[in-house]
Amino acid sequence: MDIKTASALHRLRLVSVPEALSFPALLIFGSLLSRISDINLVMPLGALHGILFLLYLVFLLDVWNRAKWPRKKVALFFLLALVPFGGLYGDRVLKRDEARSLLAARAREAAKA
Template sequence: MDIKTASALHRLRLISVPEALSFPALLIFGSLLSRISDIDYLMMPLGVLHGILFVIYTLFLLDVWNKAKWPVKRVALFFVLALLPFGGLYGDRLLKRDESDSVIAARARQAAEA
C-alpha cells in the first residue's frame, strides 16, 4: 500500500467516529432538548454540523474508493454504516484492522527483501 492510500484510509478513520457519534449525540439530544424546553434554535446548527460531517465522510470514502480500488460492495457497506447510528464505529474497527494488516504486510515485504 502506498502512502497516498494509507493516508486516505487514515483520514476516513479520523472522520468515521465523529460522524458516527454526531447523529445520536447531536441530533437526538437536540431533538429531545427542543421538545422538553423552548430551545428550538439549537436544531439548525446541530443539523448543519451533522450534515457537514456526513459530507466530509462521503468525500473521504470516495477518495479511499479511488485510491484503494475497493470493490463497490465494500464502499456500499461503509456508506450504509454511515447512515446507521453508531455504524461508523463498526466501520472504524474494520478500517483499523485493514490498517494493521497493511502494516504487517509491509513489514513482511521488507523482511523478504532483506
C-alpha cells in the same frame, strides 16, 4: 498498498466515529432539548452532522480510489454511515485495513533498502 492509502484509510477512520455518533447523540439531544426548553439547537447540530456526513463521503470516495475497494465494500461503508452507530463497526474494519496497509508499505521500504 502504500502510505497514501494508509493515510486515506486513517482520514476515513478519523471522521467515521464522530459521524456515527453525530446523529444519535447530537440530533436526538438537540430535538429533546428544543422540546423541553426554549433552546433550539437542531439547525446548528444538523449542519454539523451534515458536514461530517459529507466529509465521510469525500473520504470514502478517496479510499475507494486509492485502495481499489470493490463496489460492495464501498456500498457497505455507505450504508454504515446511514445507520446510527454504524461507523463504529466501520472504524474497527478500517483500523485493521490501515494496520495492514502500513505494514505492507514498511515491508516494501525495507526491501528497497
